[in-house]
Amino acid sequence: MLHIELFYHLLSDTLPGLDVQLGETDLVGLVPHLLKAPYMVNELLAFSALHLSTRHPERCKYYRTLATQLQTHAIANFQEGGLVIDQETCVPAVMFSSIVGLHALCDSLVHREKDFAHFVDKFVHCFRLHLGVRTVFTEAWAMIRQSVLKPLLADVERQHHFDGRLGLGCAKLLRLVQAANLGDHLTRIYKQAIEQLQVSANVFIPSAIAGSQFFGAGWPLLVCSEYNDLLLQRRPEALVILAHYAIMLQCCRGSWIVGDGGHYIIQSTRDWLGSEWAEWLEWAVTDVEDPVKLLLQVYG
Template identity: 45%
Template sequence: MPRRTHTKSRNGCLECKRRHIKCDEKHPICSNCRSSERFCEYADRFIRAARSRSSKSSTPSPVGPVPDELPLGRFADPISSSDNPPVNMLHAELFFNIDCTLRSLSEGGAVWINSSDVMQIIIATPYLMNEVLALSALHLSVVRSDDRERYRRYAAQLQTHALEIYNQMRLDVNKETCVPLFLFSCILGMHTLCDVLVHREDTSFDEFLERLVHCFRLQLGIRVVISGPTWSMLRESILKSALQNGEIMFEWDTELGPECARLLRLIEAAKLGDTITSTYRNAVQALQVSINATIRGAVKNVSGVTGWSVIVNPEYVEYLTLRRPEALVILAHYAVLPHWHRHIWLFGDGGRFMIESISSYLGPEWAEWLEWPNRALGEPDP
């Protein structure tokens, strides 16, 4: 019996081709690779384009910026090939932009991230170097809107390379590895949060929330890096001064400000049960800590925005997954923090989007609960 013929996709990613599944060809990462957290690359198209150019002319082209059709390659990878060079001109561009990227974050209060000691560690650690280059590409995808998708694709590829190297190394946490692991966790968290808040595209609120929950779960992993004896090692490292300042900034205080106190009263009056109420109480207290960290000092600190998802309890994130309205209200209150930092490329208008989307999702019957977040959209920043 003759075999039934079918049309194959010629433009799918390499991973879907390897797994013999249909690729939806979304960029920078197809849906299959995104859901299974696999490395997604359309390198076959890039290689064909490069070979096509070389067959048209035997004269080498002058050195210049890397065009969109060339493969990205890996940074600090010992394996080299003519089709996929270990370092190319794009890497040089991203490396040159690292200082601008980190300086923009240090101006937002994350001073520790742009020190010379930290840069030496970044350069000496391949998985960390790849992630910092990925953050640099993400920065360019925001500030250079004309090349948004190209730089975003590079950011996704470099982040995937970073995670591949990290997973292959299976590092034990010790005095030598604790600092790069901590830096990697923090920068990976910033990258993921920015990608969710800024690169929303035309996704629905449900899709946005799924990506945000994934981001929060990833950032909760930072707890593993800084737990137990690891924290003691970090406090004796080159990050000692920064971490001591962070401890002061994120000092846990059960005294709530007027906005968080009002929110907690509404939650307790709703009679949700001891377990749920306790989870929400912890989330609101963590939110107050993050608010304090954000507005403490002369410069509003981005660590207050990125820190909440690290110190909030995992149970709250699960209630957020279930779309419980009270959990969404707490999220809307948290969204005020990135809204205060909307001038920083890392957050953009993500805070406003969350507040307005949650208000629309819950409807007018929750207007009393969402009074402060909506009011904050029209008020000057503190």
């Protein structure tokens, strides 16, 4: 009965709430393609349980434990014998990686650690899972072109490239990085992270203006692994860039995956770094009632 409850909630609430369209179908319409893989069944049920943990605070611990158990089974299934990605397995493999990434994002942002340093560690783990998503995507790229995910791939190819233009906030951030004389290596990593922030924002802005609460994986999928290492070191510049990403998260505060995570990142970064980094955080800490307005000011 429990699995029936979770599956019903998945189809009626969890997946429709993500507001994702794949051409003429949506995520619910994709489910029959996913149920062929045992690991995908367990992860979908885990994702549903995670959603319920945010809906029912009085049973949060129960549903989170259930979500963890189901995901553990899912990952074990996924790893058994080594997965060979082919035309039949590419869709569940890509969707499994994507949902595991969203699962980790929610766990980091909503069920977060109280200590900011521990939060950063957990968030870097989330970023690394998203790098795994990118790896699976890359391996399955040609096969996805011939699958039900083809519309998604078309959107990715069309939208996710840097056109050379930076919004006011990103342009200022890059100027500060370049003026700090950090050396070519660090400057290159930060420059890439800032440019990919802009790319993610360019994709997200139309949805944000339309009132969508779902931003997709976005930036964590695009940023390089070296940036994650700098976050683990608590490099101030890396934390500042993370705070600018949180502006996008603030626009999704109505989403169960994000909650008030964006606000938490911005305020915690400000408190962690102190007043000497105020100029770097000027845009991120701007107090506005409408976060979409701030998004447009920083990235538009």
